[in-house]
Amino acid sequence: MKPADLDYAEATIAAIATPPGPGAIGVIKISGNLAEKILKRLFKPLKPLKEFQSHRLYYGFIKDPRTGELVDEVLVTLMRKPRSYTREDVAEIYGHSGYLVLTKILELVLREGARLAEPGEFTKRAFLNGRIDLSQAEALLDLINARSEEALRLALNQLRGALAEKILALKEALLSALAVVEVAIDFPEEDVELLSHYDLARELEENVLMPLNKLLATYQRGRLYREGIAVVIAGRPNVGKSSLLNALLLEERAIVTPIPGTTRDVIEEFANIKGLPIKLIDTAGLRETEDLVEGIGVKRAREKIAEAEIVIFMVDGSQEPSEEDFRLYEEIKERPHLVAVNKIDIAGEETLNLWKKAFPHERLVFISAKEGEGIEALAEQIFLLVTGGRSKEIPQVAPNLRQKMALEKAREALERAVANLKKPTVYPELVAVDLREALSSLGEITGEATTEDLLDRIFSNFCLGK
Numbered sequence: 001m002k003p004a005d006l007d008y009a010e011a012t013i014a015a016i017a018t019p020p021g022p023g024a025i026g027v028i029k030i031s032g033n034l035a036e037k038i039l040k041r042l043f044k045p046l047k048p049l050k051e052f053q054s055h056r057l058y059y060g061f062i063k064d065p066r067t068g069e070l071v072d073e074v075l076v077t078l079m080r081k082p083r084s085y086t087r088e089d090v091a092e093i094y095g096h097s098g099y100l101v102l103t104k105i106l107e108l109v110l111r112e113g114a115r116l117a118e119p120g121e122f123t124k125r126a127f128l129n130g131r132i133d134l135s136q137a138e139a140l141l142d143l144i145n146a147r148s149e150e151a152l153r154l155a156l157n158q159l160r161g162a163l164a165e166k167i168l169a170l171k172e173a174l175l176s177a178l179a180v181v182e183v184a185i186d187f188p189e190e191d192v193e194l195l196s197h198y199d200l201a202r203e204l205e206e207n208v209l210m211p212l213n214k215l216l217a218t219y220q221r222g223r224l225y226r227e228g229i230a231v232v233i234a235g236r237p238n239v240g241k242s243s244l245l246n247a248l249l250l251e252e253r254a255i256v257t258p259i260p261g262t263t264r265d266v267i268e269e270f271a272n273i274k275g276l277p278i279k280l281i282d283t284a285g286l287r288e289t290e291d292l293v294e295g296i297g298v299k300r301a302r303e304k305i306a307e308a309e310i311v312i313f314m315v316d317g318s319q320e321p322s323e324e325d326f327r328l329y330e331e332i333k334e335r336p337h338l339v340a341v342n343k344i345d346i347a348g349e350e351t352l353n354l355w356k357k358a359f360p361h362e363r364l365v366f367i368s369a370k371e372g373e374g375i376e377a378l379a380e381q382i383f384l385l386v387t388g389g390r391s392k393e394i395p396q397v398a399p400n401l402r403q404k405m406a407l408e409k410a411r412e413a414l415e416r417a418v419a420n421l422k423k424p425t426v427y428p429e430l431v432a433v434d435l436r437e438a439l440s441s442l443g444e445i446t447g448e449a450t451t452e453d454l455l456d457r458i459f460s461n462f463c464l465g466k
């Protein structure tokens with residue numbers, strides 16, 4: 001663990017903010033009280049410069065102040081607090097992105113008094129200094145990791161404070177209820193008049209519980225768009241699993257041959273299916289085998305099937321259904337699944353009818369992975385299965401897992417408060433305890449009440465330099 005002393009938290013931090021490897025530019029970020037001093041020591045402007053003006057770009061060179069050695073030709077900028085990402089003085093050096101060059105500049109910066117930033121530490125400071133709340137910090141992470149347009153939109157909304165706003169509204173409604181209850185505590189002799197508990201219960205239900213439940217209901221959708229969902233393609237060897245993977249990805253990702261047992265490893269690739277980030281998993285064909293390598297592949301395939309959220313069970317529609325097909329189907333039929341009857345381009349009508357009889361349900365899709373036939377219908381079926389057939393409407397905001405758990409805690413406390421208010425005899429003290437608990441749970445979402453542990457957990461997911 002890192003030291004928790006004040007010096008550590010107040011130190012000037014620095015990191016390379018761009019991904020490693022050659023590129024047009026590479027950025028070094030410095031944040032903290034020493035930022036300006038360090039910049040002055042290392043940066044030699046082309047034109048003489050008395051003082052940096054905030055938020056201006058300057059052209060010049062980075063030189064090692066000890067040896068005078070030239071390190072890079074750069075642009076630099078200084079953003080004085082509080083108008084910066086962290087609300088501290090922030091300096092940025094835009095150099096040529098070569099691994100060695102950037103490392104050299106960073107070393108100089110560290111030698112002049114900064115320490116290496118931890119992953120997410122710049123953003124953590126932005127949070128600690130009150131520029132963003134915790135839900136916005138998490139939105140930044142979502143923004144960086146977004147794999148679909150919708151995930152991006154959700155992240156942007158949250159970054160702009162859409163979730164924080166909703167939480168604030170809930171908290172205000174809670175606070176005004178709490179005020180009424182507290183009056184009842186302070187002036188018990190004033191009797192029921194001040195606190196018409198039944199009305200208060202109704203108000204809480206309408207103004208807090210209902211919107212809170214609405215917000216909770218968007219969790220699943222949000223998770224879908226943020227994290228996507230794993231879909232495994234499984235079936236006997238040679239039925240066309242890898243061909244389907246390629247068809248859905250629109251590229252020749254997996255090897256396809258007429259030889260049964262071609263795929264032995266697990267192949268995972270993200271595809272965008274109707275806006276959903278879907279992790280497609282192609283697996284080895286399921287069969288008994290003497291081959292050691294293939295055997296391992298089959299074992300892994302079974303593991304993937306067990307983990308997957310959705311299974312596409314694939315069969316060869318050009319052949320009649322066999323015992324083996326039914327036996328394998330038994331393995332997966334309890335999972336959310338689709339049955340894809342493949343190779344309809346070469347399948348006879350009678351054989352296809354046999355398949356229709358074998359799996360008489362709405363999850364049956366007829367396709368030709370090779371010719372691209374029925375792939376759109378299959379994508380539609382996947383979408384329906386994933387979204388549970390609910391509307392295609394995407395929510396404006398959606399809590400993540402951490403936020404959902406806090407919302408649920410708030411809901412429990414609220415439900416207790418409402419139940420107590422509806423009893424014939426009301427003990428305002430009890431109600432107040434629950435309302436305060438609900439308030440503090442909501443506060444966890446925006447980060448008014450946090451622990452070092454929680455912050456570590458959130459910010460360590462960031463990349464270095466963010």
Ligand SMILES: Nc1nc2c(ncn2[C@@H]2O[C@H](COP(=O)(O)OP(=O)(O)OP(=O)(O)O)[C@@H](O)[C@H]2O)c(=O)[nH]1
Binds near residue numbers: 242369
């Ligand atoms: N006619 C026709 N042939 C197909 C179709 N889909 C796949 N094939 C052929 O079937 C053979 C096997 O295809 P693959 O995609 O490798 O099958 P697989 O299920 O991944 O096979 P394994 O990796 O061995 O388990 C290849 O020769 C493909 O060209 C289809 O829709 N129609």
Ligand SMILES: [Mg+2]
Binds near residue numbers: 243
């Ligand atoms: Mg294959």
